[in-house]
Structure formats: C-alpha cells, structure tokens
Amino acid sequence: MIKKINQYLLLNHPLLWNIKIVQVLIFALICHSFFFLIGYNSVYGLSVFKEWEYSGLEHFQTFLFGGLLLVLGLIVWLIYYLRHNAFKSFYPVTKTRLRKEFLLVFFVFILNLPIFHTYLYARHLKLLKISAHLNPEEDAKIVNLAAAFIPTSSNKYDSQNCYDSMQARGEREKNMPPPPPDYCDINSSEPVSIEEVTAAVAPNEEITTLSSSYSEYLYGNYYQKAIENVEYKNDANDYHFIVKRWLKNKERDSIKACLQAYFKTMDKYHARHKVDIDTLVAWCFIDEKNTVYHEVTSYYGGLKEFEYAQLGYMEGEFDAINSAINHVNSLKTEGFFSATQTIIYLYIALGLSILLILFRFTRLKPWISAIIGTGVWSIIFGLLTFAFDEDIQYVFILFVFLCLFLSIQFIRSKHNKLFSALWLHWFSFGFLGFFPLLMYNIYRATGEINKCINHVWVTVRPAYPIHDWIDSNWASIGLINWSIGILVTLFLIIPLCYRWQANPSE
C-alpha cells in the first residue's frame, strides 16, 4: 500500500515523493499516538496532583526519549530527503515550487516537533477525566477554615496562600494601599522645576509600607486569639468571623467537624496525615495569651510507612493538599494550549526550516562557513554589548540591513558565489531579530519617564498608549514577527537563492 502510494507520488508529484511525505506522516502518526498513550497511561490516580508539575523533572526521561526519537527520525528523513535535488540539478524548477518545498519542510517540522506536547496533552485529558468529580473551590473553603486550627509554621497562614475565592482575593488586593515610591539617590537626580515636584507629590501624604499592611492578614494572628475589629466584608473575613465565633464561644464540636471535613478532603487527594483531631481541638483552648505553643509537623514525603507509623508526633501533607487543590483548580480553569507555547513551536519550526532550505538551495561550503561565521559575529556583538551597554542593538539592526544589501548586490552582479551566499545566510539568520528589536526600542522610547526629586522618584512623563499596547501584546508581536519571517523567506530569501544558484561559479 505504502509502496503503491509512493510510486504514484514518484510518477505524479515528485516534490511530495522527494520530501517523503508518506513516511513523514506515518512517523508522525506513530510518534504522536505512542506519546499520547504514554501520557494518558502515566496518570494513575488523584495522588498525581500532589506533586504535579507541568514540565518538571518528573517528565525528563520522556522528554529525553522524545528528543532522541525526533533527532533520529530527523536524521533518517534528511538522508532520504537530501538524496534528490531537482533545483541543484537544474531541472525546470520555478520559484513557486521552491516556496512549496519550504512550506512542506516547515510542515514536516511543525508536525513532528510537538510530540512531547502530545504526551502532556494526553496527561491533561486524563487528569481532567479523573478530576471531573472534584470541586476545588469547595475543597479550598474547607481547607481555609480548618487552617486556622492547625498550628503549622505561622508563615503558612499568609493570606496569599489561602484559598478563598479569586473575587475575594481581588477585593483584598484592591483595598491595599499603593506601594510607596522607591527611594532614590539625590546625587544621581537631574534638576527639576518646583512645579514638577508639586505635581508629583501630594502634601502630607502618609507613606505606608506593604509589609505592614500584610501583617494584618496573617492567619497566625487569629490562632488562639480573640478576633476583634474585622471590618472587611469578603470571603476571607467570613472565615475570620466563623473562627472568631467558634473560638469565643468554645464551639468544640464545630471545630472538630471542620477538622474532620479537612482530613476527609486530604484523604480524597491522597494526602497523608497522622493527626489526632481531639488533641488538636484541645490545643485551640489551652492558652488564650495569643501564643502558639504547639506545631504540627508538615510532612514532606520520603518517610517510609514503617517510620511513619512509629512517629509519635502529629504530621500531615499540608503543603501537598494545598498544592493539589491549586493544581486541580488551574487544570479546570486554565486551557491546555497557550499562545506562548504555540509561538515557540512556530519559531523552532521556522528556524529549522530556514536552516534546512538554505542548505538545500545553496551549498555546503557557504552554509558551514555562515554557521561558523554567525558564532564569530555573536561573540563580537557580545563583546560590543558588554563594552557599550545596550546601544549595540542598533549596530545589529544595521548589520542585518548590510547583509541584505550586500547579498542582493553580490547576487545581482554575479559576484563571488561564496561571499554572496555568506551575506544571504547571515541575513537569513539575523532578520528575525529585527522586528522584535524595533518594537523593544519603541517600547523603551514611549515609556514613562521618572526623575529623582527630593530622594523620591517622580513621574514626569506618562507612558504613551503604544507603550502599554506593546507591553500587553508581546505574544501578538511574536506572531507578527513569525509571519514576517515566513513572508521574507518566501518572497525574498527564496528568490535570492534561485538567482544565486543560476549564477556562474567563477
């Protein structure tokens, strides 16, 4: 069957046959299916959420295996793909055919590169499946309430670590006082007018630090402490009211029920614990002098079951339950595909495609020389950047344009083929950096300008709208730059290669 398809392609579609499209598709299908199966079967139960990391070391072996498989597949494919070259043999090849070939090469890369992503996607689907019955928001409420009665290290009670709703958290953060202005060195300040000072600093403004505000939100303050003066009306403070009421009214049964629900939740997420609830409830009322006498050890894993059973003190995987709820929540609320990851794959595929077609459409000697030369240029630019700070980026932009100009000039005048190819290669390697650098410079030039006035940084010019647009659209800029990359390759680099190939050798 495959042989028949290949024979048909050979007789009718030489480009598709040459690029070994059938073998590529089969390889991609097998690899993606294989990695999908591995990914899907790598998740056994809910315990995975305790240490679940998206691209952590736990997947390193799979990543390494996928990488090796890709490299091996790429080498085999290249051996067959590079066997025949109609363009270098001066068969009647048009520029459109070269463009098609480039797009096919890009397709081959983009099809095969994300095999590790297929593995992660399969895991994602399996995780969604096994966590379908979980409600992380409800579980978070139980954890939040119970957290007030479990005296682990006090920093665990930081409001930033509690699982009240996002809405409540947003409300809290909105009510935060603005951060104080940075102090600056008066010696480095530039002279400014008195009007600028007056406009920037309101008279008698009280300067409060963030740290002092945050201290009011520490749950630790409420443990074994009478809760007074709670004014904020949000979820977090609802907990405070409840905790305050239970502690003040000595509602032991309520606290016990709360803790029972908490440890049941831990069981649900396969988080281990060895805690005596009655002792814990008793601890809540031992002392009323606002002092934490007892601590429950946070279990970090690594203990064997035997040791775990022998330990006399109370402990539990408190970090793990927090982490698990967080992961389930992000799994359910965030999508799998992200723009950044897509753009990364697009860029890798584009870069590899450009590298390969330059090898395919020119010759080995200029290709190798250009790669070595790129290394040398990088060192030179690195040293210049070190010596002259960031201003060297203009030299880079100038260099890219110089390469373009020289490659066009050399190819048009049928100048030395090696040098004309070198300039073309260097332009091809560098032009993708041009647009982001341009955007970065616009971003820098249109940002707000601060000056140091009376030891305080003052904004003397606000940012332009384009500054904020660029700041929030780096992914779109990346995508635009990638599109420019495709267009430049199709309509500038390929025609130049076409003309270069026709030029006499000497």
Add this chain to the structure above:
Amino acid sequence: MNTLKIQHVKDCFEHGDHSLGLRRLIDCVMDTNDLKIQQSLLDLIDAYESSNEIDPSNLDALIQKLIQYQYPENTASHASLLEVKDLAKQYQSSQFKISPISFTLKYGEVVGLVGENGNGKTSLLRLLCKDLEQDGGSIKYAAEQNSKSLFELRSRLIYIPQRVPRWYGSLMDNLHFTLSSYGITGEENLMRAELIIARLGLRPFKNHTWNSISSGYRTRFELAKSLLRKPELMLLDEPLSNLDIISQQTILQDLKYMSESTSHPFGLVLSSQQLYEVEKISDLVIFLRQGEAQYQYKNQDLQEGQELIFEMEIEESRDAITKAFESIGISQIQFNGGVYVIHFKAGSNTNEIFTTISEKKLNVNYLRNITQSSRRFFIQ
C-alpha cells in the same frame, strides 16, 4: 526524414542487425507521443529479450503504425542553436586563459573538443553551460528566447561532467523522478523511462543502485537521464572515458542519431580523447592547445599546396622508411616510440603511397591518413 529512418530500421532487421535495428526503432518510437505505439515496442522488446528473436508480424505491424503516424513538423531543426563569438576566459587564480573561440552549432550537429589534458576543454564546456563567466566575447543561445531567467536557460543546457555525480536510490526511481520533475507524469512517465533504459542497454540494471553498477553503466545512466530532460544543448565532458571499446563506438553514433530526432533535435558538444570516434560524428572538431583553438570542419577540402600526413606503425627503421618513400618525397618524419607521423611533400597523393608500400613490401601494421584529421594538430 522519418521515412528514411524507418527504412533504415527495416534494412537493419532484414540484414539481421537486430540490436542496431532495435536501437533505431526505439529512436523512431520515442519521437512519437503515442503511448500505444510505445507499448507495442516494449512488448516487442520483451519478446526479443526472452526468445532472442523478433516476431516479424509484430515488427511489421509496429513499422506500419510508425509509417502512418503523423510526426510533428519541427521548424527549429535548421536553425542556429548556439553562436559563440570571440569567447575568452582568463582565470584569476592561474595564468591559464582561453583565447577567443568562435563557432556555430545547429540542431542535430555535433562539435567535438579535443586536445591534451589541461588545455581548456572542460573550461570551454563550463563556459558554454554558464557555469563559468566569460571575460570576453559572446554566447548566443536559441534557448534564450524562451527563458525568462538565467536559471531557466541553464535548465535547458545540460552538462554532464567527466566525473558523474553520485546518485542515490534505484536507477529507475531516478529516471521517474527526472521525468516527473519535467512534468511527464503517469503512464507516459513509466513508458519513457522503460524506453530509454532499453535504448541504452540498462534494462538488466533498472533496479540497481550506484554501488551495484560499473562506471560505464553509470555514464550510460547519466546519458539516459539527460536525454529524458529534452535537452536543447548537451555538453558532455569525456563521456567515453568509462566506456568499453564497443560502447565507445556505438554510444557516439547513437547520440548523433538521437540529436537528429524529428520531434526533439538537439545540439551536442563533447570533449574526448577518442579522437577518431569523435571525428566520425562531428561536424566540427575544435583542437585546444593552451586555450587556443584550431578548427577542423567535416569534409573540409584539401587546400592547394597542403602536405599529405600519414600516421603509420611500421617495422622498418627511419632510414629505411625515408629511402622507401624517396620517390614521393618526405618533408618531415616524427617517431613517438610507437608510430611514425610522416609528412609527404605537397602534390603527392594517397595512391602513390599505397603503391610504394606494396612495391617495397614494407611491413605496415597500421596506417591512417590524418591530413584532414585534427590528429595532425597534436604534432608538435
């Protein structure tokens, strides 16, 4: 034209020259675009290869089909294909230069390049295929009219270097790839590939790879591939160097025959050390020494006062030879250790020389009149 060709095919088969007849028959059939005729020929070849006999009824039927076939009229066949005027090249890296060369090539004609090694034959071929940039003079191609770019022009000038570039995969796959790259697809692709390998005696090697065939067959394969590319100008650098003595004789004759194709004539420029084989088929032989050209045209008349030059392998000594031809008169005699090159004085004729050899009972092993051969240019 085709009537003559078909008659030639009939004559070959009538005289029992089946191999030559088949080759010429394939040429006639390849000139057609009729798949049915081509299939009939392949059936005939299959039958011949299995029984070593030609079925006369099938042959006659095929010949009848060819006679009835309306060959397209080719108006380009008498036009000039290549006009080279004062072409010159100076290498910057060395002192070697090609002095101005001029010649014209028409469709169906052959130009042979001869000369010792390192005298500019390959450089001239590379200049003609635009792989080298000339420093002076001009090259005018008929193909330029239909070429939008230099690449397109170069795709019509087919150059086969002396060292055939390595290819990968099976021989047949390569031919199919070449054809489909030229837009010849499907059944026609299959048929043309089969015909060309039959034409060049490559059928037993159709599934072989580079490593499993000899260098001679690699050259044949390269020729097959080039012929499928419908060339307008074929530039061959030492195509005979890897071929055996029989193939050297037949391949050049075949190429000459194919260059006179009815539907797709082409011009041929080839370099070779096989001087006499090249002279047989060439309309012009260019001898190159240190980049300077001397020209020998086909059927060039003997100029008045021109000496007769003979190449002779003879057992007698130089003195004996001088004495034997005393009556005719020798102006110069050279011996390279193997053969003598004897210049007879102007006014002498070939009959006198043969008569003298016979009368004096000279022991001549080999004799060739090189008066109108470019062989004489090799004499220092």
